[in-house]
Amino acid sequence: MNTDPLSGRRVNGTALGDFRPLPLASDDQAQAARAEAEALLAQANRMHRQAKEEADRTVTAARTEAQRLRDEARAETERRAKRDDSFDTWAARAVIAGAVGLTASGEYSLARMVGFDGAVAWLLPFVIDVYVIQAFRRHRDIVPAIGLTITANVIYHLADAGLFGLSPAGRPAWWLIALVASVASLILWRMHQMVTPPKASRESRKRRRSESQQAPVESPRESESVPVSLSPPPAPQPSRESAPEPSRESARESESTPAPKPRESKPRHRKTAKRESARKVAPIGDIDRETDALIALMRERGDAEKVGLGDAKRITGKADATAARRLSAARSQYRRETTTDQQTGN
Incomplete structure (x- = not known):
């Protein structure tokens, strides 16, 4: 026999007693727990933020210190190099002065x-x-x-x-x-x-003038050969009505007389005047490449005057007059570039 859970009656002969639900927390306790949890979360966020800021400060300080050490090392290296260069310069000057004096x-x-x-x-x-x-x-x-x-x-x-x-x-x-x-x-x-570059001979001067000028461009119309026929123009044929009929005797004479061979007309080509320079003109690219090579050698040696005619002949592979012109052009361009770089640096 069972008992109804609401009324407490017996069911199947067994007493179950009264039903008591579990006690629930009040609203005040729930709010207090929520406030405590929020306080703990805020404290955790604050500690995380403080730790991150401290880590950032430590990393920044370490980077600043490393940069300072690098700057000091670089400055010390530059001072040492400058001191060594100054010592070398003055040592060389002292040796030169002593040798010149002796x-x-x-x-x-x-x-x-x-x-x-x-x-x-x-x-x-x-x-x-x-x-x-x-x-x-x-x-x-x-x-x-x-x-x-x-x-x-x-x-x-x-x-x-x-x-x-x-x-x-x-x-x-x-x-x-x-x-x-x-x-x-x-x-x-x-x-x-x-x-002074070596004095060029008369032939070299002519060669220089021809090189300074561009080779004349030949017109395609002048270079094309135009065939000209020397055969006489065809004679106008008389009309059948006006031409008299040939007699029998003239016909026989024309048959017995061999006809002259027709004159072959050979096309004669018009002579084309070709203007050629006295010698082959060097391409513009070769001149620029040789000049750039001389300028590079001047930059390597630090002065335009340290590159002489022998260097120009070795680089260009040309004669004395041509090598001297290349050297003069390279020196002028090197001085202009040096002046421009100095003005830009200032």
Whole structure:
């Protein structure tokens, strides 16, 4: 026997007792729990934000420190390189000044020994040393220039010791005087050869003028050959009505007489005047490529004057006159580009 759950009655002889539902939380407790959960979530978000900000600050500080160290290392490297370059420059200048002073003293004394007046004797070491400096700058005549300074100083010191070029009376020999007197003229000739391209011959000048001008373009109408027929124009045929009938005798004569062979008309071609230059003109692309190669060599050496005629002949593979023109054009373009770069940098 069962009991109804609402009334508590017995069902099948068993007492089930009263029904008691589970207690539920009140609204105040639910709101308090919700508020506590929100507070914990806000605290967690705040801690996450603080941790992220701290991590960002740490990374930023580390990057700033690394950049500062790199800048300091770069600045130190640049200062060291600048100091080394300055040292090398001044060391080279000091060596040059010392060498010029030592050699100039012997050359001055040699000029005085052979009879030059003291007011002009200093010009001998001056021209010799300027020649040596120009030879180093242009990478030409280096061996002759150094050999000249060595020879002048060796001759003076041997002569000063009485071992060479002096008579028993202590006077310089005539050939020594002539040798020293010709030094300035020889240097003048060598300087002219260094700073001036070689003089072109008349044929080379003509070649230069022909190269500077473009090859004339031949008109297609002039180059085409027009056949001309030399055969006479056909005679007008008389009409049948006006032409008289030939007699029998004339017909027989015409049959017995062989007909002349017709003259073949051969087309004669009109002569075309072809204008050709004295020599083949180099393509514009070759000239530009050779000029660019010379400019690149000037940039590599740091100065337009350090590239000479020998370099131009080696790069272009042309004769002296053509190589000199390429070299002059390359120097002009290099100076213009250098001036433009300096103005842009300023």
